[in-house]
Amino acid sequence: MRTRRTATDLLVRADARELGAYVTAGSADVAYLDPPFKVEKSFGARVVKGARARGPIAYDDTWPSLEAYLAWLEERIAVARDLLSPRGTLWLHLDSRAVHEAKVLCDRVFGARRFRGEVIWVPGNGSKSKSGPGMGHQTLLLYARGADPIWNGKDPSMRAPFAATSQSMHFTRTDESGRRYRDRIVSGKTYRYYADEGRAIGSVWTDCPAMTANTPLMAETTGYPTQKPVKLLDRIIRATSDVGSLVVDPFAGSGTTLVAAAAAKRNFVGSDMGELAIATVRTRLDAAGVAYRFVAHSAKR
Helix, strand or coil: CCCCCCCCCEEEECCHHHHHHCCCCCCEEEEEECCCCCCCEEEECCCCCCCCCCCCEEEEECCCCHHHHHHHHHHHHHHHHHHEEEEEEEEEEECCCCHHHHHHHHHHHHCHHHEEEEEEECCCCCCCCCCCCCCCCEEEEEEECCCCCCCCCCCHHHEECCCHHHHHHHCCEECCCCCEEEEEEECCEEEEEEHHHCEECCCEECCCCCHHHHCCCCCCCCCCCCCCCHHHHHHHHHHCCCCCCEEEECCCCCCHHHHHHHHCCCEEEEEECCHHHHHHHHHHHHHCCCCCEEEECCCCC
16 A cells, blocks of 8 residues: 655646646546536635635636536546546536536546446535525536546445434344444345444535635635535545545645645645635645645646
């Protein structure tokens, strides 16, 4: 198993399509992509704690058309795919504005058989709409490069405690090591479940609230718009990589992926075009004591 190396982690100021110049093809076990969602507005940052997000523009998310957006996105997804190892996976984080079209796009880039499922993330920020159900969730599409991707389904980050009623009613046996368990027989096959492992979380994630990342009242916030919580990225990274794996994030934004990767003893390469994003990530990594290199991409490289 690979082990985490010191000061080999990398942050690049570059377009996501340039990431292949800094990452060896076939070397990454995780690519997490949190691109613009096609919201059709520009996003301002919160530069003063407690103030609203009316600071400098972090990034512009306006497009001539849906077709233009999808063409831009497909080029960058294809680059990220080529960086994945045979056991690597790509997570594409979007919402209902373009996720359905992006699913068709990813089927084309990866092949429909490489689709591994989707996660519905509920940020918990509430929702409102005058014309239909308010948008209260976001979607993460999961694609694998090969037929046998890394999946750590029993990692503690992917489990939740069994309900107290279930534990008292069903987990009534104890094995030789003192662990409580229950056996279930399905189609003649016995499946054993241990109380201390908890239940699989499944595909709907409601326990990673966005408020820990985007409210000025929480220490985790950087003021960068659309910041994702560390718990969300920690779960993604632990579920689909191993210690020493390489994690890439072509849209680094506030740096959550890179911070979570370092804490989980994974290596990382992140990139972003935005000046504010790069400054935010560097401040955050420095505060966390993470050793890394910084490079500004040159077209002449």
